[in-house]
Amino acid sequence: xxxxxxxxxxxxxxxxxxxxxxxxxxxxxxxxxxxxxxxxxxxxxxxxxxxxxxxxxxxxxxxxxxxxxxxxxxxxxxxxxxxxxxxxxxxxxxxxxxxxxxxxxxxxxxxxxxxxxxxxxxxxxxxxxxxxxxxxxxxxxxxxxxxxxxxxxxxxxxxxxxxxxxxxxxxxxxxxxxxxxxxxxxxxxxxxxxxxxxxxxxxxxxxxxxxxxxxxxxxxxxxxxxxxxxxxxxxxxxxxxxxxxxxxxxxxxxxxxxxxxxxxxxxxxxxxxxxxxxxxxxxxxxxxxxxxxxxxxxxxxxxxxxxxxxxxxxxxxxxxxxxxxxxxxxxxxxxxxxxxxxxxxxxxxxxxxxxxxxxxxxxxxxxxxxxxxxxxxxxxxxxxxxxxxxxxxxxxxxxxxxxxxxxxxxxxxxxxxxxxxxxxxxxxxxxxxxxxxxxxxxxxxxxxxxxxxxxxxxxxxxxxxxxxxxxxxxxxxxxxxxxxxxxxxxxxxxxxxxxxxxxxxxxxxxxxxxxxxxxxxxxxxxxxxxxxxxxxxxxxxxxxxxxxxxxxxxxxxxxxxxxxxxxxxxxxxxxxxxxxxxxxxxxxxxxxxxxxxxxxxxxxxxxxxxxxxxxxxxxxxxxxxxxxxxxxxxxxxxxxxxxxxxxxxxxxxxxxxxxxxxxxxxxxxxxxxxxxxxxxxxxxxxxxxxxxxxxxxxxxxxxxxxxxxxxxxxxxxxxxxxxxxxxxxxxxxxxxxxxxxxxxxx
Numbered sequence: 001x002x003x004x005x006x007x008x009x010x011x012x013x014x015x016x017x018x019x020x021x022x023x024x025x026x027x028x029x030x031x032x033x034x035x036x037x038x039x040x041x042x043x044x045x046x047x048x049x050x051x052x053x054x055x056x057x058x059x060x061x062x063x064x065x066x067x068x069x070x071x072x073x074x075x076x077x078x079x080x081x082x083x084x085x086x087x088x089x090x091x092x093x094x095x096x097x098x099x100x101x102x103x104x105x106x107x108x109x110x111x112x113x114x115x116x117x118x119x120x121x122x123x124x125x126x127x128x129x130x131x132x133x134x135x136x137x138x139x140x141x142x143x144x145x146x147x148x149x150x151x152x153x154x155x156x157x158x159x160x161x162x163x164x165x166x167x168x169x170x171x172x173x174x175x176x177x178x179x180x181x182x183x184x185x186x187x188x189x190x191x192x193x194x195x196x197x198x199x200x201x202x203x204x205x206x207x208x209x210x211x212x213x214x215x216x217x218x219x220x221x222x223x224x225x226x227x228x229x230x231x232x233x234x235x236x237x238x239x240x241x242x243x244x245x246x247x248x249x250x251x252x253x254x255x256x257x258x259x260x261x262x263x264x265x266x267x268x269x270x271x272x273x274x275x276x277x278x279x280x281x282x283x284x285x286x287x288x289x290x291x292x293x294x295x296x297x298x299x300x301x302x303x304x305x306x307x308x309x310x311x312x313x314x315x316x317x318x319x320x321x322x323x324x325x326x327x328x329x330x331x332x333x334x335x336x337x338x339x340x341x342x343x344x345x346x347x348x349x350x351x352x353x354x355x356x357x358x359x360x361x362x363x364x365x366x367x368x369x370x371x372x373x374x375x376x377x378x379x380x381x382x383x384x385x386x387x388x389x390x391x392x393x394x395x396x397x398x399x400x401x402x403x404x405x406x407x408x409x410x411x412x413x414x415x416x417x418x419x420x421x422x423x424x425x426x427x428x429x430x431x432x433x434x435x436x437x438x439x440x441x442x443x444x445x446x447x448x449x450x451x452x453x454x455x456x457x458x459x460x461x462x463x464x465x466x467x468x469x470x471x472x473x474x475x476x477x478x479x480x481x482x483x484x485x486x487x488x489x490x491x492x493x494x495x496x497x498x499x500x501x502x503x504x505x506x507x508x509x510x511x512x513x514x515x516x517x518x519x520x521x522x523x524x525x526x527x528x529x530x531x532x533x534x535x536x537x538x539x540x541x542x543x544x545x546x547x548x549x550x551x552x553x554x555x556x557x558x559x560x561x562x563x564x565x566x567x568x569x570x571x572x573x574x575x576x577x578x579x580x581x582x583x584x585x586x587x588x589x590x591x592x593x594x595x596x597x598x599x600x601x602x603x604x605x606x607x608x609x610x611x612x613x614x615x616x617x618x619x620x621x622x623x624x625x626x627x628x629x630x631x632x633x634x635x636x637x638x639x640x641x642x643x644x645x646x647x648x649x650x651x652x653x654x655x656x657x658x659x660x661x662x663x664x665x666x667x668x669x670x671x672x673x674x675x676x677x678x679x680x681x682x683x684x685x686x687x688x689x690x691x692x693x694x695x696x697x698x699x700x701x702x703x704x705x706x707x708x709x710x711x712x713x714x715x716x717x718x719x720x721x722x723x724x725x726x727x728x729x730x731x732x733x734x735x736x737x738x739x740x741x742x743x744x745x746x
Contacts, residue, residue, distance in 0.1 A: 167297020341513025
């Protein structure tokens with residue numbers, strides 16, 4: 001039997017045709033009729049079969065007894081959660097509880113819809129997530145400029161003539177904050193139609209190999225390069241915002257801020273010649289349709305928000321924002337804060353509403369920076385985190401100075417984790433609640449379709465029923481919610497779910513800009529009554545969205561039922577210009593010079609005179625290795641080891657290291673030993689280790705991952721280094737020393 005489904009393993013949202021025999025997956029191939037991916041898929045999709053059948057995937061709750069985790073029934077596990085959480089909150093208050101949310105939640109409908117409900121019930125300000133080791137700078141700059149957390153322009157790749165890409169490698173990542181299946185094919189078609197692709201990166205990545213030009217840049221200096229391009233546009237009279245002009249605020253402030261960043265002044269800092277910088281600015285300005293796009297390399301650095309901001313400043317100043325072939329705003333079918341209601345003016349975004357207890361780091365979008373999680377657990381006093389809830393995350397491996405965080409986790413009074421593995425983080429938990437196989441969940445990419453290069457919608461019903469003893473993830477999250485809210489471990493989950501949907505419906509009918517404004521909530525609830533859980537909420541979001549059936553007002557519009565009848569997805573059309581209706585800033589304009597961002601330019605200016613004598617570390621990603629939880633699947637880790645230290649031959653000669661030898665990499669906070677891989681594809685003075693490895697910790701139960709343990713690059717990341725505007729960790733441009741391990745000299 002063949003089932004059509006969207007792959008949940010990365011941001012590309014590729015359509016799959018999955019063959020099954022009973023409860024077994026027998027084959028996975030690309031869905032040639034998928035409206036978005038047209039049959040493309042990457043090697044990760046084949047791993048869905050192994051992930052579903054992985055014997056290490058947890059299927060039974062675990063409770064710590066006498067120092068070890070024992071399997072128990074669900075009622076006993078939740079009773080233990082109630083005892084543990086209640087003891088901490090009763091003695092120390094709600095701020096003694098923290099929460100950490102991992103990357104897989106963004107690909108999980110239950111996580112997207114029910115984790116916020118859980119967080120409200122916990123009532124803590126100590127919320128952390130993978131966002132501050134990944135994309136938070138882009139969400140901060142976009143929110144300040146355009147008005148919401150997902151007001152992020154994406155390059156209109158299929159129609160552009162010129163794409164300038166910084167710190168991104170979509171041929172390995174399949175796109176990031178950019179939902180676009182088959183990036184390799186799309187970029188090749190860009191070049192085939194006469195377009196030009198330029199990649200700026202400290203490494204000549206797979207994407208750079210496909211480009212017309214690759215420009216090496218010293219890690220952490222993207223903002224200098226981008227500001228020099230902005231300087232050139234102003235200095236040489238190349239700014240041309242076009243129809244955006246009446247919708248802009250702050251152009252003169254940007255012009256003033258750019259004065260000190262002439263190409264000749266930044267060239268030595270970033271390692272890119274002044275002539276090249278000026279040429280890139282001229283090419284961008286001259287292209288008929290162009291876009292600038294940056295990703296994880298531009299975010300996970302000390303000037304992450306400035307670099308993210310300047311990318312869109314360039315798009316605006318060259319008239320390429322919000323036009324075909326430029327950087328455009330998606331109009332998602334569900335989950336968008338800009339899809340209906342009055343356009344232009346809005347509440348905007350506010351940060352720093354509270355601060356972390358120890359270092360005083362500001363909140364951003366309701367989260368604190370994960371760089372301060374360990375100290376919030378370690379430091380005694382009022383508000384010390386004594387209990388932690390984790391959902392689908394592995395911060396001991398994926399956040400800075402993981403060794404310190406692991407020690408902190410071991411000292412917690414109570415920890416409960418929702419996860420599919422006993423990994424480097426969940427090994428410290430007192431209770432582990434296993435989420436079921438992804439193939440037993442309904443799937444809709446609620447977050448990712450807000451960043452798609454084409455407006456699409458695709459719902460996948462569950463492929464398999466739950467196995468005996470398994471519990472739907474949304475029910476797990478709601479039982480935790482009931483405990484956190486004081487209703488107890490035996491609360492009626494269905495009644496709580498009814499309350500959640502009721503609140504959402506009442507909010508929707510009360511919203512003045514909603515297509516459901518003024519409607520009878522009971523009539524809406526009755527129309528949703530045939531579904532429950534995430535599908536019921538999704539149905540509400542789709543039906544009240546910009547393409548929805550509006551509960552009868554637009555009979556041909558979207559609903560879950562309509563998507564069930566279209567297993568290959570529904571194509572809602574190419575992106576179209578949306579300014580000013582997409583904006584939600586208080587001024588109703590594009591805020592080109594947010595005050596907090598402009599104030600941070602002084603810090604960037606100071607770095608113009610910084611010495612560049614040390615070697616620096618950057619991360620990297622491979623196509624078959626998205627995140628740490630995929631390393632327990634043999635199909636994704638077999639073959640030549642990829643957890644190597646990439647080093648330029650000239651640096652190796654100076655250091656006396658040969659290909660295949662072991663090198664010691666040391667930073668202020670840690671040391672790791674890794675095999676050397678000599679390559680001219682990396683800039684001299686730069687070394688690279690991939691993200692997500694280090695599977696050699698006692699207590700973790702991931703047998704395949706342990707066999708391919710690798711080393712944890714984040715043992716080298718310094719938790720005191722972060723981008724102050726977003727709180728994002730600095731994972732690229734880490735100062736390191738490279739030596740031979742003791743006893744290996746000569």
